[in-house]
Amino acid sequence: MHDRDDFELVASASAGDLEAFGELIRRHQDFVYGAVLRVVKNPTLAEDVSQECFLRAYRALPDFRGDSQVRSWLYRIAHNLALNAVTRRREYPTELMPDTLAAEATGPEQSAEASELARAIGTAIESLPEDLKHPLVLREMQHMSYEDIAGRLELPLNTVRTRIFRARRALQAHMRDWQ
Amino acid sequence: MTACTITDVQRIDFAEGIDDSIDEHVMTCDTCQAFLADLWQGELQTDLSEPVMRVVGLEEFVIAVLKEGGGILARIGEALRVYGMGEERT
Numbered sequence: 001m002h003d004r005d006d007f008e009l010v011a012s013a014s015a016g017d018l019e020a021f022g023e024l025i026r027r028h029q030d031f032v033y034g035a036v037l038r039v040v041k042n043p044t045l046a047e048d049v050s051q052e053c054f055l056r057a058y059r060a061l062p063d064f065r066g067d068s069q070v071r072s073w074l075y076r077i078a079h080n081l082a083l084n085a086v087t088r089r090r091e092y093p094t095e096l097m098p099d100t101l102a103a104e105a106t107g108p109e110q111s112a113e114a115s116e117l118a119r120a121i122g123t124a125i126e127s128l129p130e131d132l133k134h135p136l137v138l139r140e141m142q143h144m145s146y147e148d149i150a151g152r153l154e155l156p157l158n159t160v161r162t163r164i165f166r167a168r169r170a171l172q173a174h175m176r177d178w179q
Numbered sequence: 180m181t182a183c184t185i186t187d188v189q190r191i192d193f194a195e196g197i198d199d200s201i202d203e204h205v206m207t208c209d210t211c212q213a214f215l216a217d218l219w220q221g222e223l224q225t226d227l228s229e230p231v232m233r234v235v236g237l238e239e240f241v242i243a244v245l246k247e248g249g250g251i252l253a254r255i256g257e258a259l260r261v262y263g264m265g266e267e268r269t
Contacts, residue, residue, distance in 0.1 A: 018232060018235060018236065018239070021232070021235065022228045022232050025227055025228040025231055025232070026226065026228050028216075029223055029226070029227045029228065030216070030219050030220050030221060030222050030223050031212070031215065031216040031219055031220075033219070033222055033223040033227075034194070034215065034216075034218070034219025034222045034223075035215070035219070037222065038193075038194060038195075038196055041196070047223070047225065047227070050223075050227055051227050051230055051231050051234075054227060054231045055231060055234060055235070058231075058235050068207070069209055069212070071209075071212050071216065072206070072207060072209065072212060075205075075206065075212060076206060079206065157188070158187045158188065158191070161187075161188060161191045162187075162191060162218065165191055165194060165195060165218065166218075169222055173222075173224055176224075
């Protein structure tokens with residue numbers, strides 16, 4: 001099957017082929033979401049902003065001249081929307097952030113909740129694949145440096161950093177539904 | 180075109196939000212974006228194409244109705260006249 005490149009998909013979508021635009025979304029949604037999440041630091045908000053990014057992109061299809069890669073174009077839209085979302089959240093805060101809640105957790109009920117949270121995190125860590133779990137545990141629980149972990153596990157430094165990054169994200173995703 | 184000199188460690192620091200100094204660079208660098216795209220692969224737990232395409236489809240429908248103007252409304256009216264309003268028949 002012939003995989004159309006991004007420019008072909010943009011051209012088709014501009015001509016009214018909605019499926020082509022759907023393919024563009026599926027191709028770039030992880031990247032857009034990652035770029036937005038890096039800025040807004042809230043998975044739910046990041047999903048909303050990512051959706052808005054693709055809607056803006058769809059409406060702007062006729063203006064895309066192909067001077068840059070489609071991924072770069074989407075990145076710029078996503079980045080600007082993410083910055084706007086952060087500014088809006090600062091101006092109109094609607095909820096307490098988790099760290100604020102944790103700082104206020106002082107009573108027995110909160111302690112019980114904290115224990116439950118600790119157990120949930122333990123379970124989440126256990127569920128990680130071994131190649132992600134080991135570097136994460138060495139980093140977060142034994143507070144080893146990236147370099148020492150690389151030496152211990154006999155892995156390149158970049159591999160260690162990438163795996164710890166992925167492990168943290170996997171944990172965040174696992175804990176997202178925890179209440 | 181000059182080759183990108185940003186290291187993978189810098190890119191990961193950027194991805195983790197530790198270092199924003201390459202923000203402007205990433206905006207236009209295909210090499211950095213390709214690295215980040217690979218790093219962020221699988222981050223999203225849901226498929227955004229469905230909700231986005233629903234909105235896009237609705238927008239396209241509304242635009243079509245606006246373009247057709249009275250044409251579509253007249254056809255809906257004609258359909259209602261021919262096929263009825265959906266009342267129960269005895």
